Amino acid sequence: MALLRKLNTKAKTEINTGFGANAADYGGRFVNKNGQPNIIKKGVNFWERISWYHAMLALPRWKFLLLLFTFFIFANIIFACIYYFIGVEHLSGMNTGSELQKFGEAFFFSAQTFTTVGYGRISPSGFLTSTIAALEALVGLLSFAIATGLFYGRFSKPTAYLKFSGNAIIAPFKDGTALMLRIAPFKNTTLTDAEAKVTVGIAIEENGKITNKFFPLQLEYHNVNALTLSWTIVHPITEESPLYGFSKEDFENTRGEILIFIKAFDDMFSNTVVARSSYTFREIIYGAKFIPMYHRNSDADATILDLEKINSFVAADIAERMHSADKVVTK
Numbered sequence: 001m002a003l004l005r006k007l008n009t010k011a012k013t014e015i016n017t018g019f020g021a022n023a024a025d026y027g028g029r030f031v032n033k034n035g036q037p038n039i040i041k042k043g044v045n046f047w048e049r050i051s052w053y054h055a056m057l058a059l060p061r062w063k064f065l066l067l068l069f070t071f072f073i074f075a076n077i078i079f080a081c082i083y084y085f086i087g088v089e090h091l092s093g094m095n096t097g098s099e100l101q102k103f104g105e106a107f108f109f110s111a112q113t114f115t116t117v118g119y120g121r122i123s124p125s126g127f128l129t130s131t132i133a134a135l136e137a138l139v140g141l142l143s144f145a146i147a148t149g150l151f152y153g154r155f156s157k158p159t160a161y162l163k164f165s166g167n168a169i170i171a172p173f174k175d176g177t178a179l180m181l182r183i184a185p186f187k188n189t190t191l192t193d194a195e196a197k198v199t200v201g202i203a204i205e206e207n208g209k210i211t212n213k214f215f216p217l218q219l220e221y222h223n224v225n226a227l228t229l230s231w232t233i234v235h236p237i238t239e240e241s242p243l244y245g246f247s248k249e250d251f252e253n254t255r256g257e258i259l260i261f262i263k264a265f266d267d268m269f270s271n272t273v274v275a276r277s278s279y280t281f282r283e284i285i286y287g288a289k290f291i292p293m294y295h296r297n298s299d300a301d302a303t304i305l306d307l308e309k310i311n312s313f314v315a316a317d318i319a320e321r322m323h324s325a326d327k328v329v330t331k
Helices: 002-006 052-058 061-086 099-114 127-156 248-253 319-329
Strands: 162-164 168-173 176-185 191-206 209-216 223-227 231-236 256-266 271-280 284-286 288-290 294-296 303-305 313-315
Touching: 052 127, 061 099, 061 127, 099 127, 162 271, 168 288, 176 256, 176 288, 191 231, 248 284
Parallel strands: 168 284
Antiparallel strands: 162 176, 168 176, 176 231, 191 209, 191 223, 191 256, 256 271, 288 313, 294 303
């Protein structure tokens, strides 16, 4: 019940977060570091709960290209096996030799048919072989149409290319302390009218039951006109904050999570883009301050934004700042 005494009664709770209140039914964090909800859906079969279009758009670039290449090779192996078992004598113009050479000829004929290149040295003869070749050409056309659509979708998808600091910190701020986290754009895009919303979820005991409580965190600035450099999002820990009076041990021993939601306007796509992430209480560094990420270039009249420093911080002494707050809370 010590935690209940530390939670500020002045803090307003939030009930429309979309997350459940019963902490016993929750496992792990609410939101993963990549911004996706930490949810595994069951009750329907695999094919119904997976949106292949969204999954293909969300795949990392190397996995997407590897999947396309693997599908191309696998499809041509399947059709090459069909031609081989029908009989390579039904493929006119083949160079006969060993069985491996025959299969290789069938494979490359399949690749030429699948891509509709059709060099012409090898051609199908007979009704069955011609039917398979026609079917393969159709499959190839449809496959390349789908691949082209996916490529376009990946290139045209509006995305908030934002990096989040690996940790949030409790840092000195004015005459007190503040919860801080940092974001920065890492692509050559221009984001304007950026807004931030930060919510803290804390598991507390109420009437003998562990309950998730959510509190909106008031920010020093909740929006910026243009997100061109790094943005340190600051929640001042005042008497109205649900984190008021929290010590280092409280963050280490309390189950809680900071949820961050960013919304901005991308003028290239003329569309709104969003980004999400979260920090568990154990990912909060108590007593630190961020190192500046940008500086003037000495060789040119420009500003350098060093993205490698997005999570760079140094230790900061905040013990004296917290001493007076602890006295008020523990009265």
